[in-house]
Amino acid sequence: MKITKEVHFNTEEALNNFSNMLLNDFDFLAETGGSFTEDNRINSMIDYYNMDDLEKNTVKWNLYGVGVYYGGKLQFIVDAQGYSYARYVGLVDNAKIEKSISHKQAVKDEELQELKHQAGKIEDLSSSVIEELNIFLTWNNEDWDKYKTSLKEKLKLNNLKLSKNVIQQADTEKLKTALYRILHEVDSIQEQFKNADFEKGEKYTLFYISDLGSLITERITYDSCQSTKYAQYDNAVKLTYRPENKRNLYYRHFYSEVLMFKGWHSLPETVLNNVEVKPDGTKIIHSKYYSCDKRQFDEVLNYLNNKCFKPLINTYKSNL
Structure with a gap:
């Protein structure tokens, strides 16, 4: 906690009176307290709210408080949280008191x-x-x-x-x-397919979540695509292609999240699964995610990004 204001009592009686009236309003406590961070990634709470959970966990928060002193010795600290009364009181017995707060920055x-x-x-x-x-x-x-x-x-x-x-x-x-x-905000699926530079006969890889909730990897040879309506979806595309190891053309309608990369790619089983090998050679595989969990797309993007492959189509997450 960082002390931003000090209140000094000259007599023990005055200190005790204040200590017994902590829920009363005092002008010297008004608009004090609250939390702060010296993390240079956060210049507004908007920045914090737009962090993912992993990033939020790396942010170190501290509190502002009013130091209450008697005889030059710190007795306790009040965090009013912007109110005029001692909403929270921090005891200082055995506390380590430092002159400054150091913060290890994530951005140099x-x-x-x-x-x-x-x-x-x-x-x-x-x-x-x-x-x-x-x-x-x-x-x-x-x-x-x-x-x-x-x-x-x-x-x-x-x-x-x-x-x-x-x-x-x-x-x-x-x-x-x-x-x-x-x-x-991602561009619409029709807009992305319209602007993508596809080549007929070229190989591509699709990643999408099936109706059962698992991530599907489909390696295809492209034929054509067109914007269309599908069922209740006005913003859809009809993609015509030849699947790997198939002779005939197939088509599929896409209207939600899909990733599409140039070339044929495959995912190691450890990308989406936890793999454990027992001493007797038994291999146990279980999925990292429940059905329909869209974080499966994040795993695909991270894995292929590390191999310097960027998606041509990404209706899951903005690709700027």
Whole structure:
């Protein structure tokens, strides 16, 4: 806990009176307390809320408090959590008192400066898009699609990659929120297939979750695709292809999450499963995930990304 304010009592009677009235309101406690972090990845709570669970677990939080002293000695610390009464009281018996709080940063200084530089460039590009399209009041509501499309084009032209680490260093909260939205919104499946540079007769690999909830890996030879409606889904595509080891063409409709990579790929069984080999040679395999768990896509993306393969189609997670 970091002491941001000190209250010194001159007599033991005054200290005892205060200690017996902790639930009363006091002006000197108003708007004190709360939590903070010195993690340079978090410049707004928006940054924290957009972290995944693993990242959140690496964030070290500390508390602000009011130090209560008598005779120059710290007696206890009050965390009012923004209220005017002693909402929480921290005892200091056997506590270690330090003059400063050190924090091991996840982002080093040199990398941080580069991220700030990139964030500044993206802020300038965002301003130019809003100005060019004359959408000063509507860029983040009814003209959102225009804004998003134009900004993504400018990012590509300027060889800038929108990533979580860059967005964390943006200064304007309204823009920060918009950039996270762009990062999380994927293009529609029809739009992605329309813009993908497929070649007839070329080999590709599909990854999708079956109706039973397991991840399917399908290696195909591409023939054609077209935008269409399927059942209750207006935004769907009909993909025609020849599966591996098949002579005839087949087709399948896609309308939700799917990954598609150029070339034929296969996953080691350890990507989606925990594998245990017993001393007698018995091998026990059990899935890391329950049925329909979309984190299976994350495993595929991480595995193939480590091998420098990027998806041509990714309707699961934004691919910027």
